Amino acid sequence: MILVTGATGNVGSEVVRILTAAGEEVRPFSRATGGELNDPKSVASQLDGVSAVFLLPGFENFAATLAEIRAAGVERVVMLSSSSVPGGDLKNAVSRYMIESEVTVRESGLPWTFLRPNAFMSNTLRWLPQLRAGDVVRDAFPSVRVATIDPYDIAAIAALALTGPEYEGHAFALSGPDSLLPADRLRILGEVLGRDLTFVGLSDDEARVEMEAAMPQQYVDAFFSFYVEGTLDESPVLQTVKNLTGREPRSFRQWAENRAEAFAR
Secondary structure: OEEEEOOOOOOHHHHHHHHHHOOOOEEEEOHHHOOOOOOHHHHHOOOOOOOEEEEOOOOOOHHHHHHHHHHOOOOEEEEEOOOOHHHOOOOOHHHHHHHHHHHHHHHHOOOEEEEEEOOEHHHHHHHHHHHHHOOEEEEOOOOOOEOOEOHHHHHHHHHHHHOOOOOOOOEEEEOOOOOEOHHHHHHHHHHHHOOOOEEEEOOHHHHHHHHHOOOOHHHHHHHHHHHOOOOOOOOOOOOHHHHHHOOOOOOHHHHHHHOHHHHHO
């Protein structure tokens, strides 16, 4: 039995689908199923017969939850981490909670695998309100190239690591197959949707105002550190997905085609 936390999220839902299709027994865990990740006892109540756990990072009582997982005899944990971890920047709020989560898992005594993906293709869904209002999308960091990754490919690697010991003790950096600007992604999306879309890049000042209205200051500072100061480079195309699965990672066009109905609505 494999417990999948965040089972309704971008990656977790794909992990559930891939494992189920492969004939694995899966126990989805999320608030939608009555679970509470911040409560170690809630997690512990779902661990009977579980051999592996797909784990989200950085939640409350993380160490206590890992202690419950180890006490239940779980054989391995696969944790969704971040491409920012190798930079080691503990002043950056995003990097810090990912780094601290990895350290806590290492210290738990559980066999582990870490997945360190680039930004998700599914982050493009935040453009939906603008696309429903018209054909112009305004967004931050217009000059930043990112080899974004389809959550499906993250989940495919997670499924491999959850079902066998071969990848224990490994941290995998993951990217998609193309290094694209935001305008490139919007152009491809427009081609898929049959719409003539226009991208307008926000200035850094405009981006900061919009982002501060939507998230805490420390996270705005973290993203400006990544993409304005250049402390994180997610532009290189990595071969990890191909090397582990034997196929190319899904392209942004494939992701957009698979999500065309959501954008059409």
